[in-house]
Amino acid sequence: MKMDTLIITSRNMDLPLLSMDTILVSSKFTAIAEIYNTCIKDFDQSSFIEAASKLSSLKDREVKSQWYDSIRLGCSVQKIGTKKDIPLVDEALEAYLKAYLTEGKKLKEIVDKEEKEEKNSRVDTYVDGLLEHGGPSTDVFVKKFGKGKTAELYHKILF
Numbered sequence: 808m809k810m811d812t813l814i815i816t817s818r819n820m821d822l823p824l825l826s827m828d829t830i831l832v833s834s835k836f837t838a839i840a841e842i843y844n845t846c847i848k849d850f851d852q853s854s855f856i857e858a859a860s861k862l863s864s865l866k867d868r869e870v871k872s873q874w875y876d877s878i879r880l881g882c883s884v885q886k887i888g889t890k891k892d893i894p895l896v897d898e899a900l901e902a903y904l905k906a907y908l909t910e911g912k913k914l915k916e917i918v919d920k921e922e923k924e925e926k927n928s929r930v931d932t933y934v935d936g937l938l939e940h941g942g943p944s945t946d947v948f949v950k951k952f953g954k955g956k957t958a959e960l961y962h963k964i965l966f
């Protein structure tokens with residue numbers, strides 16, 4: 808098994824949390840690009856929907872209901888393919904990342920103290936929710952390292 812992960816957690820700009828994973832097991836390839844609404848204001852998803860559409864030829868991955876479904880934005884995508892689909896997935900995930908960075912260039916840093924506190928509270932609520940309620944990768948970390956070390960990893964490094 809090979810897994811690559813990219814997480815971008817913006818605490819200084821009003822961007823959502825971006826999490827992208829690719830997982831290769833034997834010849835089965837899974838691509839996950841999810842955006843979680845940790846924003847104070849509305850967030851335009853159109854460029855992400857366009858990037859995700861590049862993967863429309865791949866089969867949707869079965870997604871179980873999770874506690875964070877209410878903040879996972881509709882532009883999120885989970886697909887299953889094979890090794891031959893890797894170039895297509897790479898192109899789509901690159902477009903997804905470019906869309907995120909382009910949105911970031913449009914924003915200014917949050918300087919208002921109350922807005923900054925609200926933004927950080929939204930991010931922390933998501934991270935604390937992962938630690939309290941779990942999630943596919945969080946459960947693996949907790950099983951391997953325990954809740955305390957996972958919390959430290961999540962709060963200090965990943966998010």
